[in-house]
Amino acid sequence: MIKHELILEGLDCANCSAKIEDKVSKLEDVFSASMNFSTKTLIIEGNKEEAMDKILKDSIDIINRLEPDVIVKQKENDLGKNKNMIIMLEGLNCANCATKIEVEVNKLEEVKEAGLDFVSKRLIIKVDNNLNKNNVFSKVQSIVNKLEPDVEVKLKSNNLINNKQKGITGDNQHEHKHENNEIKESIIKLILGVGFFIIPLIFKFSPKIELGLFVISYVLVGGEIVLRAVKNIARGQVFDENFLMTIATLGAFAIRQYPEAVAVMIFYQVGELFQDIAVNKSRKSISDLMDIRPDTANVKRGEEFISVSPYEVLIGEIIMIKPGEKLPLDGVIIEGNSMVDTSALTGEAVPRTVRNGDEVLAGFINKNGLLYVKVKKEFGESTLSKILDLVQNAGAKKAPTEKFITKFARYYTPVVVISAVILAVVPPLIIEGYTFTDWIYRALVFLVVSCPCALVVSIPLGFFGGIGSASKNGILIKGGNYLEALNRLETIVFDKTGTLTKGVFEVTNIYAKEGFTKERLIEYAAYVEAFSTHPIATSIVEYFDEEIDKSRLKDYEEISGYGIKALVDKKSVLAGNKKLMDMNNIKVEEVSTIGTVVYLSIDGVYAGHIDISDEIKEDSREAIIGLKASGIKNILMLTGDNKVVADKVGTKIGVDKVYSELLPQNKVEILEGLQEGxxxxxxxxxxxxxxxxxxxxxxxxxxxAMGGVGSDAAIEAADVVIMTDEPSKIILAIKIAKKTNKVVWQNIIFALSVKLVILILGAMGIASMWEAVFGDVGVALIAVLNSMRVLRVKN
Structure with a gap:
C-alpha cells in the first residue's frame, strides 16, 4: 500500500473537508482517502506506485476547485530514509542558466542524480546518505552563486537545523502564526463592523443614510463570506455555509430586515471567531502532546561534537546528551549514568535510572548526568518516530460514528435547503392570507440552521482528543475505530508470560535424579538452550555463567510449544515441558510450583528438572478487579505452561477461566471460538x-500489546500499545474510550436536538434568525468546547 499525506493550510470549513474526502476517495486507483480536519491532513492510500502522481494531481485539483484559498503541501514522511534533497531556487528566471546549474550539480561526486524543474524552480537531488546533505547544499550554493548570483538558494526540508539557521520557522509554527494573524484581522474588521452597525441604532438618520451604514457594516463583517459564496457558486459548489449565510442575510435585506440581516452576520462571525479560537486551542493541545520530537543531536565527528539534525545521524555514531536535553535517537549508553524522564513516551511520572549498557529511546529527557550513547537506529526507524507517525495518522482510521456523521452531513444540508425552498414558496401559494415575506423569512431560518459543522468539526475532534489523551498516558491507540471498539469490549484474553507476569526469569531450584548431579544437569541444560532467545533459555544460560563451547553441540532442533532437542557430547538431550517428555515416552515426576518447570532427559532417561520463577506483576490483580468493575464480562488467561502452574497464577490474580498447556495455534483456535460465541x-x-x-x-x-517501549513488533502487530508493563493501563484506555464515546454522543444529540427544535419553531414562525445562528455557530462552538474535555481524562 502506497501512502501520501497532503497538508491543507488554511482549511477552515469542516463541511468542505468532508466533501474533499468523499471526492478523492472516488478517484481511480485510490484504495482509501481520509481527511483529518483537526490536523488539516488528507491521507491518501493507493495500490499502484505508478498511479500515485496522477492521484496526487487529481486530488490537488479537487482541493483547488472546492477550496481555492487553501495552500496544499505534501508532507515529507520518513526523512531519515529519504535520500532526496529538494532545493528551491527563488528568483531563477533564465532557462538556459537553469540547464547549466543542473549540469554542474550532476558533476558533484556526492550526487547520484540531479534534476531541475524550471517551472517550479525546484532542484531535486539524490544523494548517497544524509551525511552528504550539508556538504552538497554548500556546493550547490557555490554553483548557483557563480552562475546566477541574484538567485536565493533554500533547502526545502523538515530539517529543523537548516531552517533555524536561516531564520525559517517550521510548518506548524508558521501555520499557527498565520492563523493568529487571521484571527487578529477578523477581530479588527468585526469591531469596525459593529461600530457602523451601532451608530444608526443609537442616532436618528434618514432611511438612505441608515441603509448605507448598515451596508458598510455588512460589507466589513460579511463581505468575505459573500465573495467566497460567489466563487463557490461559479465552481458549482452550492451547499456550503458561505452560500447559506449569504442567501439568508441578503434575503433579510430583500424583505427590509436591515438591522437583523447585519446583526445575524455579526453574530455568525462572532461565533465563527470563537469556534476558530476553540478549534485552534484544541489543535494546539493535541499537537503539544506530540511535541516530543528532538530538534538537534550532538554527534561526535572527528574529535569534537557538532550539533546536527537527528535525521543526519547514522547508526553506530556517538551522541552526547547533556542534562535537560531530550534524547534524539534510540541507542545504548556507553558512558555515564543519569535519571531520565520517560513520561513523554510511557506516561510514567517517576524518572528512571539508567547507566552504562542500558538501552534508551528518543524522546526520553536526561535529568542530571552527562550521557554518551551509541546510536542503534536512524531517526526514521526510531520508536519515537513510529509513535509520532502512529498518533498523527490515527485520524485516518475513522470510527463508525465518524463515518456515519460524514455520510449524514452529505444528505442533511440539501434536504434542509430543499425544505426551505418549499417552505418559502408553497404555503403562500396554497393558503389564502399567507404572505411571501413572512414565509421567506421562515425559510431563511432553515437555511442558517442547515449547516452540519457542529457535527463535522466536533466529532472527529473528540476522537482525535481521545487518542491524544491516551498517548499522553502512555497508551497508543491506532485509530478512532479501535477507540470506539474499546467501548464494546465483552471479553479480554490475557497471555500469561510477560503480560500478567514480569517475564523476567531466574533459576530458583535444580533437582537432579539419582545418577546425575546438579552441576551436570545445569551444564547440559545451558548447552541445549544456548541458541534459543526465549527468556527461560536465557535465564538458564546466565545461571550456568560459563563459556559455551558450541562445537560440543550438534543436531539442534527447537520444537515450538514443547522445548528443545539436541546432541551434547554425542548424548541425546531433551529440555522442555512435560508434553515433550510424554511425546518421547519418558516418565517424569510432575512438579507443582508457581513458576515454570524445565524437564531434562539424557539418552532417554529422566535426569531431573529446573524450576524457574516468574513473578506476577504488582498490578495484575488490581487490573483484573478494575476491568470487572468496568463491565468486562469474561476475563481469561492463555498459557503454554502446565495446568498446575497456570491454575495457581489464575486463582491468585482472579481471572474467570484458565487455558493451559497450549501451543501457539491453540491460542488462535480458542480466540476464534470466543469470537463466534x-x-x-x-x-x-x-x-x-x-x-x-x-x-x-x-x-x-x-x-x-504490553510493554511496547523498544518493541517494533508490538507497535506493528497490535491495535493498542501499552507503552509500560502495567496491565492496569487497559482500565484507563477503556475509561478514555467511554469518555470519548460519551462526549461524541452528547454532541450528536445536543446538535441535532437544538437544530430540530429551531427548524420546527422556525417553520411555525416562532424562532428568528438569531436563534438560527445560535443553532449553527453557537451549537458548533459548544460542541467543540465539549470535545476538548476528552483531553483531560486522567488515571
Missing part, C-alpha cells in the same frame, strides 16, 4: 507481549 456488537481483545503473540493479536477484534 460473543454478542453481535461485542468485542474480544487479546493482550500479549506483541512479540510471540502476533498471530493472536492480529486475529483479535482488538489486539493490545
Amino acid at each position: 460473543k454478542l453481535r456488537k461485542g468485542k474480544v481483545a487479546f493482550v500479549g507481549d506483541g512479540i510471540n503473540d502476533a498471530p493472536v493479536l492480529a486475529r483479535a477484534d482488538i489486539g493490545i
